[in-house]
Amino acid sequence: MTNSLLSQQLDALLTNETNFIANLSNASALLYQSLSDINWAGFYLYDETNDELHLGPFQGKVACMHIKNGSGVCGTALQQQKVLRVDNVHEFADHIACDSASNSEIVVPLVKDDKIIGVLDIDSPSLSRFSPEDEVELVEFSKTLLKHI
Numbered sequence: 223m224t225n226s227l228l229s230q231q232l233d234a235l236l237t238n239e240t241n242f243i244a245n246l247s248n249a250s251a252l253l254y255q256s257l258s259d260i261n262w263a264g265f266y267l268y269d270e271t272n273d274e275l276h277l278g279p280f281q282g283k284v285a286c287m288h289i290k291n292g293s294g295v296c297g298t299a300l301q302q303q304k305v306l307r308v309d310n311v312h313e314f315a316d317h318i319a320c321d322s323a324s325n326s327e328i329v330v331p332l333v334k335d336d337k338i339i340g341v342l343d344i345d346s347p348s349l350s351r352f353s354p355e356d357e358v359e360l361v362e363f364s365k366t367l368l369k370h371i
Contacts, residue, residue: 226359228256229366236370247279249367253344254281260346261323265332266296267340275300275340282345286320294318296341299329303338307357309350321345328352330360334368342367 225233232252236245246265253263264280266289275289275296292301294316299306308327311317324345332339342364346352 225366226362228252228359229362231256232363232366233369236367239370242371243279245367245370249363250279250281253363257344259348259351260344262321262343262345265340265342266300268300268338270338278340280343283321283323286318289318295327296329296343299331299341300338303331303333305330305357305361307352307354309352311345323347325349326351328357328360330357330364332364332368334371339368339371 232249235248235252239245250264254260257263262280262282262285264282264285265278266275267278269276273291275291277285277287289297291297295306295308295311295314306329308314311324311327324347326346326349328344330342332341342360344360
């Protein structure tokens with residue numbers, strides 16, 4: 223399988239860059255500028271001490287600062303260590319509404335060398351915005367990002 227254009231762009235952007243926060247910042251900006259029909263793209267970083275996610279670099283409106291492991295879409299994806307693609311967040315039990323304009327969401331857990339880094343979170347104002355193809359592309363994007371962390 224060849225890398226998607228988005229993953230290729232990320233790889234080129236982050237080559238020889240080692241700053242964790244800067245790399246996440248540029249990754250969120252690339253997603254926000256490249257994907258259509260989204261209103262938030264960014265990262266929540268895992269804090270092992272408190273067993274929760276903390277807001278990391280992102281593009282979009284202000285967001286929740288802390289998400290408990292197992293809470294909301296992000297915390298559930300973290301707990302289950304699997305991608306969650308939610309067509310209608312308002313029907314998701316325990317959904318955390320950081321932005322009431324968000325209607326669908328995709329969350330990709332980020333793990334490197336068995337260490338939980340956090341999650342990639344993308345929201346859309348449209349219902350059913352994220353397809354299985356989007357999921358494949360964003361998993362690939364996340365793997366490319368993890369090479370640079």
